[in-house]
Amino acid sequence: VIIALIDLFDFGGSVLSELDTIAGDNPVLLAANKADLLPSKMGHHRAENWVRRELEYMGIESIANVGGAVKLVSCKTGFGISQLMQKARDLAEEVDGDVYIVGAANAGKSTLMNFILQKDAQKLDGARNRKKRPGNNNARKGALTVSPLPGTTLEFIKVDLGDGRSLYDTPGLLVPGTLTQKLTPEELKIVVPKKQVEPITFRVATGKCVLVGGLARIEVIGDTKPFLFTFYVANDIKLHPTDSTRADEFIASHAGTLLTPPLEPGLQRMEQIGEFEEHEIDIDGAGWKEAAADITLRGLGWVAVTGAGVAKVRVSVPKGIGVSVRPPLMPFDVWEVTAKYTGAKAVRRSGKSKSGKRRKGVGRK
Numbered sequence: 001v002i003i004a005l006i007d008l009f010d011f012g013g014s015v016l017s018e019l020d021t022i023a024g025d026n027p028v029l030l031a032a033n034k035a036d037l038l039p040s041k042m043g044h045h046r047a048e049n050w051v052r053r054e055l056e057y058m059g060i061e062s063i064a065n066v067g068g069a070v071k072l073v074s075c076k077t078g079f080g081i082s083q084l085m086q087k088a089r090d091l092a093e094e095v096d097g098d099v100y101i102v103g104a105a106n107a108g109k110s111t112l113m114n115f116i117l118q119k120d121a122q123k124l125d126g127a128r129n130r131k132k133r134p135g136n137n138n139a140r141k142g143a144l145t146v147s148p149l150p151g152t153t154l155e156f157i158k159v160d161l162g163d164g165r166s167l168y169d170t171p172g173l174l175v176p177g178t179l180t181q182k183l184t185p186e187e188l189k190i191v192v193p194k195k196q197v198e199p200i201t202f203r204v205a206t207g208k209c210v211l212v213g214g215l216a217r218i219e220v221i222g223d224t225k226p227f228l229f230t231f232y233v234a235n236d237i238k239l240h241p242t243d244s245t246r247a248d249e250f251i252a253s254h255a256g257t258l259l260t261p262p263l264e265p266g267l268q269r270m271e272q273i274g275e276f277e278e279h280e281i282d283i284d285g286a287g288w289k290e291a292a293a294d295i296t297l298r299g300l301g302w303v304a305v306t307g308a309g310v311a312k313v314r315v316s317v318p319k320g321i322g323v324s325v326r327p328p329l330m331p332f333d334v335w336e337v338t339a340k341y342t343g344a345k346a347v348r349r350s351g352k353s354k355s356g357k358r359r360k361g362v363g364r365k
Contacts, residue, residue, distance in 0.1 A: 001091045002028045002062075003084070005075075005103035005112060008047070009034055009193050009232070011054060012324055013178040013298040014104040020062045022102055027067030027091045030055070031084055033108040036074035037193045039333060044072050050329050057326075067091045075111040078119075085116065089161060098166045105172030106180060106192070113169045117159065177322035179215060179299030182273050187261040191215075191300060193234040199304075201230040201334055202241050209247050211240040214255040214262050214270055216297050217316040219244050221280070227307035230291065230334050233300060237261065277319045283311045291328040298322035306334045 002023045007014040016022065032051050035044065048070045055063055055070075063070065069087065073080035088099045103109050157169040174181065180188055190213075202210050205226040209219035215237075218229055221244075231239055238260050242250055251259060256266020262273065283305050286292040291304035295313065298321055305311055315323050 001067075001088050001095065001097060001099045002026055003031055003088055003099060003101045004028055005031045005033055005101060005107045005109050006051075007034055007104070007107045008032050008051075008072075009037065009197070009234075009301055010178070010180075010299055011051075012296050012322060012326075013175050013180075014107045015055070015058060015060065016102065016104060016173060016175070017058075018173075019060055019102070023062035023065065025065060026062075026097070027065050027095065028062045029068065029084060029088055029091075030063050030070045031073045031080075031112075032070065033073055033075050033112075034193065035072035036077050036079055037196050039197060039199060039330065047072055047329070050327070054326060067094070073112075075108040075115055078115050081112070081115055082119075088167075089165065092161070092165050093163070098168060099161065100168045100170060102170050103172060104175045104178075106188075107172065109169055109172060113157065113159065113167075116167070175298075177298050177320055179297065179318065179321050181299070182318055182321075183261060184263070184269075187263055187269075190236045190261050190263075191234055193301075195235060197232055197301075198235055199230050199232045199330075199333065200239060201228050201306075202239075203227075204229050204241065207244050209242060209244045211242065211247060211251065211259060212297070212300065213237050213239075214251050214259045214266065215273070215300060215317070217247055217276075217314075218295070218303055219247075219314040219316070220311065221314050222312040224312045225307065225309050227285065227305055227311045228288075228334055230304040230306065230330075232302050232304070232330070237300075273318050275319045276316045279315045279317070279323045281313045281315060281323075281325055283313060283325065285309050285311060286331075290331040291334055294326050294328045296322070296324050296326060298324075302326075302329070304328050304330060304334060 004019055038047065051070050071080055071084045073084055092099050101109050101112065155171065159167040161167050180191060183191060203226050204210060204220045206220050206222065206224050209217050210229060211217055212233060220227060238258065240259060255270050256262055256264035262269035281295065283293050285307040287308055288306065291306045294302045294304050295315060296302045297317060317323055
């Protein structure tokens with residue numbers, strides 16, 4: 001039984017193109033990680049259906065194998081993990097086999113394994129009626145190293161599931177064209193979302209652009225009416241709207257300070273990240289009530305595009321980094337997160353907290 005772990009916030013950069021070859025005819029459970037970081041209004045059923053459609057579009061067929069399923073999970077909080085593992089155990093019994101976890105580097109496999117190990121340890125302690133002491137949990141905590149660096153797990157790791165079944169964690173595979181491979185460990189901590197993502201929307205007209213830290217530039221060009229661009233990236237990434245003619249100068253002056261990532265020394269890091277290349281994209285707007293498409297920046301996140309007419313967009317990213325267009329994951333949420341720009345920072349429109357109280361707009365300094 002194959003558990004294929006993918007990252008919802010880096011979908012294109014975490015789906016293994018060779019998954020069908022790895023799986024063969026075996027059952028595949030696709031676990032879409034970081035569901036807890038999706039904006040609260042994102043329905044899980046809608047997200048699961050979107051994942052299925054995207055896999056079909058990418059030509060991944062093994063999810064249709066007998067017993068296959070898509071499950072939204074959070075390897076950090078444990079959301080959905082119990083149901084996922086019960087399904088995997090049941091399938092392993094049916095096919096008389098073991099369970100293997102596969103996925104791209106940094107998809108969260110080590111975090112998943114640690115959660116499973118911790119739960120098994122708790123069950124064992126409960127069975128022995130052991131009194132909990134502070135040292136008991138610490139002894140087992142962090143059984144596997146969790147790191148933002150790709151490729152931390154270097155060999156197969158075996159865990160006994162009981163009843164003669166075993167769970168194997170496999171080394172993460174590197175997916176080409178992912179921005180995270182160009183970043184330092186400290187920069188990766190900024191780029192990889194750790195909290196619920198707070199998307200932010202800018203109105204961008206021709207001749208204007210939005211800088212995604214110093215790592216990407218989204219620019220409207222040609223004879224295009226203003227469009228709305230909603231950024232779904234980690235909250236610690238600094239977004240900056242500016243004139244396209246001033247973008248290069250601003251990056252040269254502020255990379256590593258006002259624009260992060262990269263971190264300081266900004267100019268030196270920009271040179272290390274390397275030459276940028278441009279991708280020009282035409283997007284047919286679907287009107288102002290829903291996004292027409294997502295522009296994905298592999299390893300960074302995505303940008304939903306909303307408006308009427310045709311948007312001519314130029315995307316600049318480091319050479320070799322994947323940029324693609326896909327159907328929108330969150331097409332109806334643009335107006336919830338429209339921002340104003342004060343000249344120093346972008347400020348989200350105020351909304352309600354989970355308790356229902358009004359809260360002030362969340363700034364991105």
